[in-house]
Amino acid sequence: MTGPARVHWTEGEESRSARWRSESGAAPPRRVQVANDTLTADAAFRLASEGTAILWRGDFQNARQLLQALARRIDKPKKEKKAKPGASTISPVDAFNLHRQAQSQRARTLAMLVMEFNGAHHVTLRRAPEVSRACSEAYGPGDATQGTYVTSLRELLGLISAHEWRKKGVELAALGGERIHPHYGVFAPVRGEYLALVAEAPLPPALASGSLAFDIGTGTGVLAAILARRGVQQVLATDQDPRALACARENLARLGLATRVELQQVDLFPPGRAPLVVCNPPWVPARPSSPLEHAVYDPDSRMLRGFLQGLAAHLVPGGEGWLILSDLAEHLGLRPRGELMAWIDAAGLHVLSRVDTRPQHPKAGDASDALHAARAAEVTSLWRLAAAASL
Structure with a gap:
């Protein structure tokens, strides 16, 4: 068995190494150069690009500026x-792929500026902030006996x-101005x-005889909280x-709402059926380029297709999937x-109705964004689905 990934470097004619941490799943760098405040931005850019x-090893705030x-x-x-006469316009999917490639390359280059921490999540650099709590929330409790690590x-x-x-936290109008507090790595x-x-x-009439809802892929728990606040007596998230x-x-x-919402660690559906099943895949x-992107990118629409394929079997007669x-x-x-x-039809489902809304995030109006045309046309919908056999 192999141990944790390590990063190796030479400092003061001494060979050194430390554990490597990367929540994005990046491999440890093969080449490492020790640097301080004397390193110019142009020289750093050349190194990182290579x-x-x-x-x-310099001042922490100078590292941020770098x-x-x-x-x-x-x-x-x-x-x-200038486009050549007769040259074809790039397709939306090609624009998306080029955008993803540029994002990935940008992330790799910027990740080349690294720091060493002790096992208790402390950075021993001039003007370094206290970051142990932030690190503990993502990495787990610090342990001074575990040696240093680099990230x-x-x-x-x-x-x-x-x-x-x-x-x-995030103040939400849908919860009457109350806040949801996201954790690191949770959308x-x-x-x-x-x-x-x-x-x-409108809540489905079937809820009147059994006030139960499933929230598939709950994340921060925000949709489960909204359903509970709307009067659903029990939510399985x-x-x-x-x-x-x-x-x-x-x-x-x-x-x-802890007594109103039961949390289960399962893939997609809990056992049983409900009058309402909600999913925001x-x-x-x-394909996500890091584990943290799974909330945005879903290879092959796996979660979407899984939800549709399993929905009918988890709805009571007259129930709805949102x-x-x-x-x-x-x-x-x-x-x-x-x-x-076609996926909806193949799953034995019927569309009762669809409610649409326009996005309100800043990128929707940012003409300089690489995907502006698609974002400007975007519509977000709530599809009300029912099992065709129950209609």
């Missing part, structure tokens, strides 16, 4: 070449940002339009991710509407 990690300088060099607008500054800043989100419910769909759609379940448990307890059928789904994939050329409708 795949050489920069192990920082990371920003690297990002500016990556994001510097390139001169557009990227970019990841550390992500941990700090997630810690602040967790402390402050934050920042797009209020899809929450409003669940908060406002499922997720595969232990982080998501811990996050949902904390949020539901804070909202006073990842919207884009593409599918919350954006059509962004359709505008990107990744999943045609006809394919979705």
Whole structure:
């Protein structure tokens, strides 16, 4: 058996190594160069672009400025070449793939600026902030006996940002202004339009005889909380991710709904049937480039297809399945509407109605975004589905 991944470097003519941490699943860098405040941004950019990690020994705040300088060099607008006469316009799916490739390359380059931590999650650099709590929330409790580890500054800043989100929470109109506190690695419910769909759609009449709902892929627990606040007496909420379940448990307890929502670690459906089954699967059928992207990207639409295929078997007579789904994939050329409708039909389901809403996030109006055309046309829908045999 192999042990934890390690990163190796030479410092002061001494060979050294430490554990490697990467929540994105990145492999440890093969080449490492120790650097400090004397390193210029141009030299750092050359090293990072070549795949050489920069192990920082200088001032922490200077490292943050260096990371920003690297990002500016990556994001510097390139001169557009004039299109040749008769040249074809790039397709939406090609634009999406090029965008993903650029994102992946950008992430790899910025991840080359790395720092060493002791086992208790402390960074021993000048002007370094106290980050042990943020690291503990993602990595688990620190242990000084475990030796040092190395991770990227970019990841550390992500941990700090997630810690602040967790402390402050996200205020949601669909919960009457109360807050949901996302944990690191759990998708934050920042797009209020899809929450409003669940908060406002008419509840199925079948709930009158059995006030039970399933929330498939609960994440932060936000949809389970909305259903409980709407009067559903018992919600069974499922997720595969232990982080998501811990996050949902904390949020539901804070909202006073712990006794109304039961959490289960299962893939998709809990046992049994319910008058209402709700699911908000990842919207884009593409391969995630890191474990943290699974909330957005769903290879082959696995979760969407699994929900549709299993829904009829988990609805009571007269029950409804609510599918919350954006059509962004359709505008990107990744999943045609006809394919979705064919999956619904093959699963023995019937569309009762569909409620649409427009996205309100900033990228929808950002003309400089690489996927602006698709985002500007995007519609998010709540599909009310029923088993065809029960109609």
